[in-house]
Amino acid sequence: MQRRDFLSFSGLSLAGLILPHTRLIAAEALMVPMDVAAKKILADAALTAATHAGASYCDVRVGRYLRQSLITREDKVQNVVNTESAGVGIRVIVNGAWGFAATHQTKPDAVAAATRQAVAIANANAGHRSQPVQLAPVKGVGEVAWKTPIKKNAMEVPVKEKVELLLSVNAAGLNAGANFVASRMFLINEQKYFASTDGSYIDQDVHRIWLPFTVTAIDKASGKFRTRDGLSAPMGLGYEYLDADPAGKFALPGGVVGYGRSYDVMEDVVAATKQARAKLTAPSVKPGKYDLVLDPSNLFLTIHENVGHPLELDRVLGYEANYAGTSFATLDKREAGFRWGSEIVNFTADKTEPGSLGAVGYDDEGVKTKRWDLVKDGVLVNYQATRDEVHILGESESHGCSYADSWSSVQFQRMANVSLAPGKNKLSVADMVKNVENGIYIHGRGSYSIDQQRYNAQFGGQLFYEIKNGQITRQIEDVAYQIRTPEFWNACVAICDESDYRLGGSFFDGKGQPSQVSAVSHGSSTTRFNGVNVINTARSLG
CATH class of the missing domain: 3.30.2290.10 (PmbA/TldD superfamily)
Structure with missing residues (x-):
């Protein structure tokens, strides 16, 4: 048509x-x-x-x-x-x-x-x-x-x-x-x-x-092509999200624009086209150890997969083993004060954050929603649990994270909005980049893989920029970072302050048998990780 x-x-x-x-x-x-x-x-x-x-x-x-x-x-x-x-x-x-x-x-x-x-x-x-x-x-x-x-x-x-x-x-x-x-x-x-x-x-x-898009640029001489997806996040908002309010933009190093509670899709699609075409001639990454600067548009998926999912109590207890695996974050680790990350790492679960996909007043068991700690000062302190599970944690009040995707589906434990708290000290993205000697700045969600216990994983992205001696030097390609969950979060050395805080999210997160779909957001500010292993994902370096 x-x-x-x-x-x-x-x-x-x-x-x-x-x-x-x-x-x-x-x-x-x-x-x-x-x-x-x-x-x-x-x-x-x-x-x-x-x-x-x-x-x-x-x-x-x-x-x-x-x-x-x-x-x-x-x-x-x-x-x-x-x-x-x-x-x-x-x-x-x-x-x-x-x-x-x-x-x-x-x-x-x-x-x-x-x-x-x-x-x-x-x-x-x-x-x-x-x-x-x-x-x-x-x-x-x-x-x-x-x-x-x-x-x-x-x-x-x-x-x-x-x-x-x-x-x-x-x-x-x-x-x-x-x-x-x-x-x-x-x-x-x-x-x-x-x-x-x-x-x-x-x-x-x-x-x-949610308004996603994909642009494709082709080098007709070689037949080589590259894509770039939109950098917007799905949101728990109305159509006003697409009003392109300048106050919702984040001007970032390297000329990339980040988006918060407002999305300028026309601006993003033009930038995506230029960046997809630049990918055609961008050099392929050299594998090795790098300091990573991860934009919230990339980090949200890592949070989702290796913090949100392994801290769902039903996974920990083995209820999801047949469909989506279990969790390395067993109950004995909480009792032992397991160090999840460095001392600046704080994760909360939150069903109340305005604009988030998971925000509701009450969950599907009639429990008033709230915010609670999962990891505090780098130490595992809690999980996500519903009315019939929370007694296992020695608690008497449900966390309010029960959800069903339909009237015809039985409600069960689903991930709350799990977010990384911003840094407490004033730190801009530009200041963070200035202190990186050999690193990569990554934007956007890419392909990923992760094991059944959410311990070993690999994540890609949409845009990659080389950082040398505190300067963003050029756009590069074919980047994926390999991690083990606790090693990765213990390598977290800096988090930008709340002025850079943004939400990413998953609009179609699957779980359960029969499978159900939920929507969930994950917030963070731009975050730095030192000494992370990076591999080259290109089938050919030519």
């Missing part, structure tokens, strides 16, 4: 991959919220049925999950999909065992029937449990509401306007010298209503947005 053809049919939706009980809808329907009173009726039907059937606990989630994706390449619209998935999920405890059932029928009788099915499943499970479920107490909060603090609902922005933006991004890249440009936009709105026998009725409206 050509640009002019699409813009004359702005309401058009094209079919994509549709999950069970998900339907295609018109874009206008994305703006119509569910009625709170109707949701409470459904919740009460479940709570009443569970109590009458002998459940000692019940929680119910009435959900409406809206997703919009727009896919473009050069001057063509490849796909636009608007989907809605709505239904009710019920979880109960009977005789010390869990039971769960769900229904897409949003009528009280159907919800009550699904609740009785959940009770029957719990009764069947009770005969096979090794020990009863032990829930950390939660005080009911009555009727409350929480909403992502957005300024402009992206679902309300006409499809025509969003497609026009993406096609303009592609045109800007092509005009700047790219051979190919592909851009996409993903929008999510989770309308979630939680109720439980603890006495909570919690209505939440959660919004997320």
Whole structure:
């Protein structure tokens, strides 16, 4: 479909991959919220049925999950999909065992029937449990509401306007010298209503947005090509994220621009095109030991993989072993005061940070969200745990990190926003670079690999700049750094202050069987690591 053809049919939706009980809808329907009173009726039907059937606990989630994706390449619209998935999920405890059932029928009788099915499943499970479920107490909060603090609902922005933006991004890249440009936009709105026998009725409206792109530059004489992806982060914000507020920019050494709570995609695509073309002639890195200066757009993924995941308690306990591995960070290490990193390394888990992907008022167990320490002054102090796990840590209060990606999925422990605290002393990126004699400055997420215990890993990036005697000398290519998690974080020697703090994140983080997807952010300031092993990833040095 050509640009002019699409813009004359702005309401058009094209079919994509549709999950069970998900339907295609018109874009206008994305703006119509569910009625709170109707949701409470459904919740009460479940709570009443569970109590009458002998459940000692019940929680119910009435959900409406809206997703919009727009896919473009050069001057063509490849796909636009608007989907809605709505239904009710019920979880109960009977005789010390869990039971769960769900229904897409949003009528009280159907919800009550699904609740009785959940009770029957719990009764069947009770005969096979090794020990009863032990829930950390939660005080009911009555009727409350929480909403992502957005300024402009992206679902309300006409499809025509969003497609026009993406096609303009592609045109800007092509005009700047790219051979190919592909851009996409993903929008999510989770309308979630939680109720439980603890006495909570919690209505939440959660919004997320992401605009990734890829530019490709080709040397036609040799057939060699290079790409550069956008440097934006997915965010828990509204469409205002794309308003290109100058206050959201970070001018960085080497002429690279970093982005915080605002994203200038037109500026980034032009820079990406020039940098992708520069990659065609950039020299290949010489393998060896380097001091690394890692921008938050690169470091977030390393934090995600070798801090966030290994400190999920269910992984530590082996619950995820079959699907995604376990963790080297076993419980005995916390008891022994395991040194995770140098004394300046502090990691927190946080479900409250504004603008982050994981920010909500309450988790999917009705627990008020909070921030807590994982690594303090370089020492492992805690994990991430839910209501039925936290007693294993000797704690009596859930961390509030339970999540389900759908009303039809059972909630379980998911990663909170795990972030590296900024340095306490004033330090700019320019000042950090000035003190590096032989190093590499890395931006953007690249390919990576990591072992099942999150101990050994390798990470690439989008942009690499050589640092010699405190000066950024040239753009280089084919860089990946190899690490062992504790050695890497113990090699952390400097962190820029809070003025450089930015969020990165994963919009589609998979976990569990059946697999579920969540979104999570990771914040940091630019960080320096000394003596890290760098390899050359080129298939050929020619």
